[in-house]
Amino acid sequence: MNATNASNASSHPALAAADPELAALVGAEERLQAETLRLIPSENYASRAVLEASGTVLQNKYSEGYPGRRYYEGQQNIDQVETLAVERAKAVFGVDHANVQPYSGSPANLAVYLAFAEPGDTVMGMALPMGGHLTHGWGVSVTGRWFRGVQYGVRQDTGLIDFDEVRELALKERPKVIFCGGTALPRTIDFAAFAEIARESGAVLVADIAHIAGLIAGGAHPSPVPYADVISTTTHKTLRGPRGAMLMSREEHAKVLDKAVFPGLQGGPHNQTTAAIAVALREASQPSFREYAHAVVANAKALAEALLARGFDLVSGGTDNHLILMDLTPKNVPGKIAAKALDRAGIVVNYNTVPYDPRKPFDPSGIRIGTPSLTSRGLGTEHMAQVAEWIDRGVAAAGTSDEETLRTIRSEVATLLTAYPAPGLPT
Ligand SMILES: *Cc1c(COP(=O)(O)O)cnc(C)c1O
Numbered sequence: 001m002n003a004t005n006a007s008n009a010s011s012h013p014a015l016a017a018a019d020p021e022l023a024a025l026v027g028a029e030e031r032l033q034a035e036t037l038r039l040i041p042s043e044n045y046a047s048r049a050v051l052e053a054s055g056t057v058l059q060n061k062y063s064e065g066y067p068g069r070r071y072y073e074g075q076q077n078i079d080q081v082e083t084l085a086v087e088r089a090k091a092v093f094g095v096d097h098a099n100v101q102p103y104s105g106s107p108a109n110l111a112v113y114l115a116f117a118e119p120g121d122t123v124m125g126m127a128l129p130m131g132g133h134l135t136h137g138w139g140v141s142v143t144g145r146w147f148r149g150v151q152y153g154v155r156q157d158t159g160l161i162d163f164d165e166v167r168e169l170a171l172k173e174r175p176k177v178i179f180c181g182g183t184a185l186p187r188t189i190d191f192a193a194f195a196e197i198a199r200e201s202g203a204v205l206v207a208d209i210a211h212i213a214g215l216i217a218g219g220a221h222p223s224p225v226p227y228a229d230v231i232s233t234t235t236h237k238t239l240r241g242p243r244g245a246m247l248m249s250r251e252e253h254a255k256v257l258d259k260a261v262f263p264g265l266q267g268g269p270h271n272q273t274t275a276a277i278a279v280a281l282r283e284a285s286q287p288s289f290r291e292y293a294h295a296v297v298a299n300a301k302a303l304a305e306a307l308l309a310r311g312f313d314l315v316s317g318g319t320d321n322h323l324i325l326m327d328l329t330p331k332n333v334p335g336k337i338a339a340k341a342l343d344r345a346g347i348v349v350n351y352n353t354v355p356y357d358p359r360k361p362f363d364p365s366g367i368r369i370g371t372p373s374l375t376s377r378g379l380g381t382e383h384m385a386q387v388a389e390w391i392d393r394g395v396a397a398a399g400t401s402d403e404e405t406l407r408t409i410r411s412e413v414a415t416l417l418t419a420y421p422a423p424g425l426p427t
Contacts, residue, residue, distance in 0.1 A: 041370020159316030214238025218293020241280025341398030
């Protein structure tokens, strides 16, 4: 047995003994996450404490219902776990009500539709190719098939949301629900502007903060709390918790949201995930999390500056948050070719449409990058010029099929990262 295998065995001894094949895959993933520069903006490194909570016997328990109102006995501990998670969510985000049971961001959003709309009703959100999420009424999603999705975008000249267009569309279409937020939005979301439009058009405003929840918790992005009727979020992106989700609101919507999640949409909550959400929220209430959230944004701004200096075209010209959307058209390298080459160079990104993309979604013009994961490792603004240089060299090498350069970058990346061990990974 070589040293690498020995380390797998010690980090998951029972798994390694019972299922060496699976344990080897987990070990390989641990090494991949240790040795690569992970720039996918929706990903992160959860702490060891979060991972441990996710792997507990809490998962053996059925708990349909809510604390104090369950359909199964034996909830002495589970009720306290869920109450802790709920109370911490309320404290971290400053909301009246939190539901921590949605299995993930997509079911959380489906619960919102169930709470406020009937099949066939009009709903409104940002179009997927403009940076919105599938669940904001896009056609291939159940939310665009069972509801009549009308979609807004960003302006071609600025890459920014045009609120006159959003208002006009909302007043004409009168949606029951308006979603703001998205998956490829590099700029601050103007929750107040959306709230005014929702009020004028009689819609429920949902702020989907899946990407930016950690920034909001850490004070690095304005909060939607004064403006949105409902806040939907995942817990595994910038918030750095387990894969899960939450719905938050003022007291007036508490009942209808809770009923939509259970019994409307789900059965038993994943109690091990609830526990890990509670742990993540405790972490998010610490001063170090504020530093992390601000560092994520500082790193993204520094990386954007360094990429602009190298002649890259960034949608909207830069970033206010954790995310950068790069249009590679001027570099003459399609997004998918660039993403795959960067992956071989140890830099993990995703190819992405850019607004008004002339290319197809499965072969778009852009790549999407972000700084949450590298910030969790402790990389700072002083490293961003180097990251930009690797991306620049990697994209150029992609264009010329220069595999030698990609291999060189991969080893340079791994060398830097050995000094910045990632949270959660075995050491
Ligand atoms: C990630 C994301 C979701 C969906 O979350 P899943 O956990 O992948 O289902 C929903 N909305 C937005 C804006 C997201 O970024």
